[in-house]
Amino acid sequence: MRDTDWPAEDLRARLAAEATLAQKQTELATANTKIAAHAKQLTDEIIVKRQEAESLRGENLEVRSHLEKAESAMRLAERRLWDSLEAIEDGFAVFDGDNRLIAANRAYLAPFEDLEDVRVGAAYPDILQLAVEEGIVDHGEMWGPDWVSMMLARWDDPMRSPLTLRLWNNQFIRLIEQRTDGGDMVTLAVNVTDTIAREKELDEARLKAEAANRAKSAFLANMSHEIRTPMNGVLAMADLMAEGTLDDDQRLCLDTIRTSGEALLVIINDVLDYSRIEAEKLSLHPEPFDLEKSIHEVIVLLQPSAREKQIEMIVDYDMFLPTGFVGDQGRVRQVLTNLVGNAVKFTETGHVLVRVVGLRDEESGEHRVHIAVEDTGIGIAPEMQEHIFGEFNQAEDEMNRSFDGTGLGLAISRRLVALMGGDMWVESTLGEGSTFGLQLSLPASSKSDEPQLGPPAWLGRVLVVDGVAANRSVLQKQLTALGIVPECHADMGQLATMDWRGEDVLFISQAGLADLDASALAGPAAVFVLCQGPAARSLDLPGNAQVLLQPVLRRELLRRLSELEPAQCPLPAEPTAPADAAPRRMRVLAAEDNKTNQLVLRKLLKSVDIDLEMVENGEEALAAYRADPPDLFFTDISMPVMDGKAATREIRAFEDEAGLERCPIVAMTAHAGPDAEGEIFAAGIDHILTKPLKRDLLVEHIEAAAPAEAELSMAAE
Numbered sequence: 001m002r003d004t005d006w007p008a009e010d011l012r013a014r015l016a017a018e019a020t021l022a023q024k025q026t027e028l029a030t031a032n033t034k035i036a037a038h039a040k041q042l043t044d045e046i047i048v049k050r051q052e053a054e055s056l057r058g059e060n061l062e063v064r065s066h067l068e069k070a071e072s073a074m075r076l077a078e079r080r081l082w083d084s085l086e087a088i089e090d091g092f093a094v095f096d097g098d099n100r101l102i103a104a105n106r107a108y109l110a111p112f113e114d115l116e117d118v119r120v121g122a123a124y125p126d127i128l129q130l131a132v133e134e135g136i137v138d139h140g141e142m143w144g145p146d147w148v149s150m151m152l153a154r155w156d157d158p159m160r161s162p163l164t165l166r167l168w169n170n171q172f173i174r175l176i177e178q179r180t181d182g183g184d185m186v187t188l189a190v191n192v193t194d195t196i197a198r199e200k201e202l203d204e205a206r207l208k209a210e211a212a213n214r215a216k217s218a219f220l221a222n223m224s225h226e227i228r229t230p231m232n233g234v235l236a237m238a239d240l241m242a243e244g245t246l247d248d249d250q251r252l253c254l255d256t257i258r259t260s261g262e263a264l265l266v267i268i269n270d271v272l273d274y275s276r277i278e279a280e281k282l283s284l285h286p287e288p289f290d291l292e293k294s295i296h297e298v299i300v301l302l303q304p305s306a307r308e309k310q311i312e313m314i315v316d317y318d319m320f321l322p323t324g325f326v327g328d329q330g331r332v333r334q335v336l337t338n339l340v341g342n343a344v345k346f347t348e349t350g351h352v353l354v355r356v357v358g359l360r361d362e363e364s365g366e367h368r369v370h371i372a373v374e375d376t377g378i379g380i381a382p383e384m385q386e387h388i389f390g391e392f393n394q395a396e397d398e399m400n401r402s403f404d405g406t407g408l409g410l411a412i413s414r415r416l417v418a419l420m421g422g423d424m425w426v427e428s429t430l431g432e433g434s435t436f437g438l439q440l441s442l443p444a445s446s447k448s449d450e451p452q453l454g455p456p457a458w459l460g461r462v463l464v465v466d467g468v469a470a471n472r473s474v475l476q477k478q479l480t481a482l483g484i485v486p487e488c489h490a491d492m493g494q495l496a497t498m499d500w501r502g503e504d505v506l507f508i509s510q511a512g513l514a515d516l517d518a519s520a521l522a523g524p525a526a527v528f529v530l531c532q533g534p535a536a537r538s539l540d541l542p543g544n545a546q547v548l549l550q551p552v553l554r555r556e557l558l559r560r561l562s563e564l565e566p567a568q569c570p571l572p573a574e575p576t577a578p579a580d581a582a583p584r585r586m587r588v589l590a591a592e593d594n595k596t597n598q599l600v601l602r603k604l605l606k607s608v609d610i611d612l613e614m615v616e617n618g619e620e621a622l623a624a625y626r627a628d629p630p631d632l633f634f635t636d637i638s639m640p641v642m643d644g645k646a647a648t649r650e651i652r653a654f655e656d657e658a659g660l661e662r663c664p665i666v667a668m669t670a671h672a673g674p675d676a677e678g679e680i681f682a683a684g685i686d687h688i689l690t691k692p693l694k695r696d697l698l699v700e701h702i703e704a705a706a707p708a709e710a711e712l713s714m715a716a717e
């Protein structure tokens with residue numbers, strides 16, 4: 001370096017230094033500015049953080065206060081839950097999946113009193129063990145360990161049902177357990193001591209009520225027997241007196257005695273039946289029976305009252321429906337008697353028609369049988385139609401009653417039909433008439449005693465002449481069902497000029513006959529005179545004519561037609577006695593202890609030409625039987641020494657031993673109940689007659705039992 005250069009160099013250096021300084025200063029200033037900015041940012045951030053911290057602290061405080069509130073609410077809820085659990089009288093406990101007790105209220109623990117081992121943590125099997133050892137539970141006949149095993153098995157059984165335990169202090173606890181989804185077992189131990197006591201009281205009360213009911217039925221049955229026996233005397237004697245000569249006043253009194261007596265009997269029977277149904281004592285006795293025949297029997301029974309009022313009685317029985325069914329014939333007849341009886345009672349003019357239709361139910365094989373009883377009577381107002389099926393209910397009010405009756409008939413009928421599994425209803429228009437219907441499902445009876453007859457092959461034209469359209473159409477249907485197509489006419493006019501052939505058959509109503517000259521009827525093979533009632537028997541008929549009682553049974557019609565021969569008198573010949581048997585009187589034995597009833601029986605049979613031997617009890621009857629077997633035996637049922645059933649059993653045994661023919665035995669009883677009937681038939685008795693005895697029925701049995709060699713004659717009544 002040169003000295004001369006130094007100031008320049010120095011200057012340069014200084015300038016450089018100054019420049020550097022200036023630059024450093026600038027840099028420093030920049031750095032300062034940055035630092036200041038950074039410091040500001042930091043300060044800002046600190047402020048934000050501080051604010052955030054402040055707010056977090058606030059939130060924290062809030063959360064803590066919420067938590068405290070939640071905790072206290074939870075404690076409250078838990079306390080309330082426990083208070084509630086403690087307040088209920090029933091025990092409550094929860095066991096965990098390992099069967100350890102995790103919670104139990106005081107009621108649950110109470111029976112264990114202060115047994116320390118029964119507390120939270122205790123195992124269920126140990127609790128059971130203690131219950132047995134300490135005698136807390138009464139395990140009855142069961143051995144203690146067996147009881148514990150039974151309880152444990154039950155605990156594990158998901159299908160367990162509640163169980164009632166008896167404790168040492170005679171308290172009854174019903175255990176109901178349920179496993180929760182979490183595997184805990186919740187147990188309720190309900191104190192059912194009061195309920196059990198009440199159930200016991202109820203049971204005792206029920207037993208007492210049933211006993212009282214039985215006593216009531218027995219009382220009613222006995223009472224009916226007691227009342228019927230003297231009624232037998234009253235009515236039968238009145239009947240007999242009526243046959244003698246009486247002046248008008250006497251006849252009036254006598255008629256009143258008879259009608260009142262009969263009305264009383266109806267009431268007794270109704271009340272008896274109703275109380276039997278009420279007490280569920282009435283059982284059905286199904287047997288094969290002929291429905292069509294039963295309906296006809298009812299019609300025949302009621303025909304006299306219908307005839308008095310000139311009401312037509314018509315039966316229209318579905319020609320495709322069988323007539324043999326299995327059912328309680330007596331009860332079916334009782335219902336029909338009520339319905340047809342009412343129809344006649346409440347009808348002044350017109351007709352009563354019993355219509356029977358039915359269909360076979362393929363599934364059950366039974367027939368759904370509909371029976372409708374239609375009348376053209378006074379009808380029933382709509383608001384009364386349900387009412388009349390009630391007990392003692394009638395459509396008229398008591399003040400203006402003009403028909404007699406108890407109002408029990410329909411109530412009994414509807415219940416009987418219900419008992420047979422069917423139902424019953426009514427349709428009616430006031431002033432026009434009523435139709436009572438009933439529906440029953442009945443199996444057809446396989447027993448068919450109907451001979452397979454057909455109408456004769458020679459039969460030509462068949463004519464039906466009847467002024468009543470309904471009668472005409474029923475007969476037409478019946479004949480059609482037999483394969484005969486009849487010509488039907490309402491008026492008789494053309495009969496006089498009819499060109500008859502020997503193969504023709506004429507059905508003509510009794511009314512039509514009256515206008516005809518007998519010669520007009522000489523042509524056909526046979527003339528059937530259609531009559532309603534026995535008065536027809538006295539008709540003066542030509543030789544080729546015979547009476548056919550209406551309504552006509554289909555089977556009867558077929559039988560009568562099949563007996564015909566072309567152009568000759570078709571009446572079947574009376575059976576004749578074998579030539580070698582000497583004629584004798586019919587022997588009838590009767591057993592009856594009651595003197596009045598003996599007298600009644602003697603008087604009723606006075607005019608029948610028989611040998612009547614009267615004995616006082618079953619033992620005497622048996623002796624009389626052995627000495628000389630009668631043709632017919634009438635027996636009372638309740639008699640001293642030996643009753644009618646026992647006597648019959650002995651007689652049947654004797655017949656078997658001695659190889660004798662079975663003698664018809666007819667019971668005469670005041671007990672009309674079907675239960676009693678079952679026993680009577682079981683003893684070997686063939687028929688039952690209910691007291692008061694009716695002469696006609698007695699005579700019917702005598703006629704049926706009369707042997708060919710016996711001469712039976714009746715004095716005219």
Ligand code: ADP
Pocket residue numbers: 338342343346375377378379380388393394395396404405406407408409410411434
């Ligand atoms: P009862 O005939 O003994 O009074 P029911 O129970 O048989 O008792 O009948 C009850 C009532 O129903 C009768 O009193 C009558 O008012 C009414 N009733 C029944 N059948 C008929 C009918 N065919 N026509 C009009 N009313 C009838």
